[in-house]
Amino acid sequence: MIKIGEKIKDFDILLTGNKQAKLSDYLGKYLVLYFYPKANTPGCTTESCDFTELHPQFSNKNTQILGASKDTLKRQENFKAKYNFTFDLIADESEEVCNYFGVIQEKKNYGRTYMGIVRSTFVIDPKGVLIKEWRNLRVKGHAQAVYEFIESLS
Numbered sequence: 001m002i003k004i005g006e007k008i009k010d011f012d013i014l015l016t017g018n019k020q021a022k023l024s025d026y027l028g029k030y031l032v033l034y035f036y037p038k039a040n041t042p043g044c045t046t047e048s049c050d051f052t053e054l055h056p057q058f059s060n061k062n063t064q065i066l067g068a069s070k071d072t073l074k075r076q077e078n079f080k081a082k083y084n085f086t087f088d089l090i091a092d093e094s095e096e097v098c099n100y101f102g103v104i105q106e107k108k109n110y111g112r113t114y115m116g117i118v119r120s121t122f123v124i125d126p127k128g129v130l131i132k133e134w135r136n137l138r139v140k141g142h143a144q145a146v147y148e149f150i151e152s153l154s
Contacts, residue, residue: 001102007128011097014073015066015088016080027128030063030153032146034121035103039071039079039089043119043139048085050143055086061150062126069117070095070104103135121146 002008010024023031034051036044051058051065058065068090069076076089090097098104098117107116121142123132132149134142 002100002130004130004133006130008124008130009100010128011100013066013097014091016073016076016091017088018073019088023124024128026064026066026124028126030061030126030150031124032058032063032065032121032150033068033101033124034065034119034146035068035098035101035117036119037069037117039069039075040082044069045079045083047119047139047142048079048089049083050139051087051146052083052085054143054147057147058150061147061154063150066090068092068097070098123149 008023010022013021013023015021034047036047038044048067055065065087070092072093073091076091080089092098095104101120101122103117103120104115105118107114107118118136121134121137122130125131
C-alpha cells in the first residue's frame with residue numbers, strides 16, 4: 001500500500017468513454033483520485049456531484065479529478081451520463097488500483113461482513129508523488145475540504 005511521500009506506481013486504467021490511460025498521463029498537474037463504494041448510490045452520487053460542482057475551481061488550480069470504484073465500465077458510463085460528471089471515472093474491476101491504494105477493507109452492514117471500498121481520497125502532486133490522503137471519510141463537505149487543500153498549495 002502506498003504511503004504519503006512515495007511516488008505512485010504507473011497503472012494502466014480504463015476510463016469512461018472506453019479510454020485507456022495511465023496514471024502518468026496526469027503528470028504535470030495535481031490529481032485528485034477519489035474512491036467510492038458503488039456507482040449510483042446516495043453517498044457516492046452526492047460526493048461525485050460535489051466534485052463536479054467544484055470542477056472549474058479545481059481546473060483553475062491545475063488539478064484533474066478522477067473517481068474510481070470496482071464497478072463495470074458500463075455502470076460507470078451510466079453513472080457519469082446520468083449526473084453529467086465533468087471528469088472521467090475509472091472502472092477498476094480487477095481491483096488493482098483499489099488494492100494499491102489500500103481502499104478495499106473489511107466492512108460490516110446489517111450484521112454482514114464483506115470486503116468493499118472504504119470511501120477515500122488521495123492527492124498526487126505534478127511529479128507523481130502522493131501528498132495527501134483522506135480515509136474512511138464523510139461525504140458532507142469533503143469535496144470542499146479537498147479543494148481548500150489544493151488551494152493552500154498555491
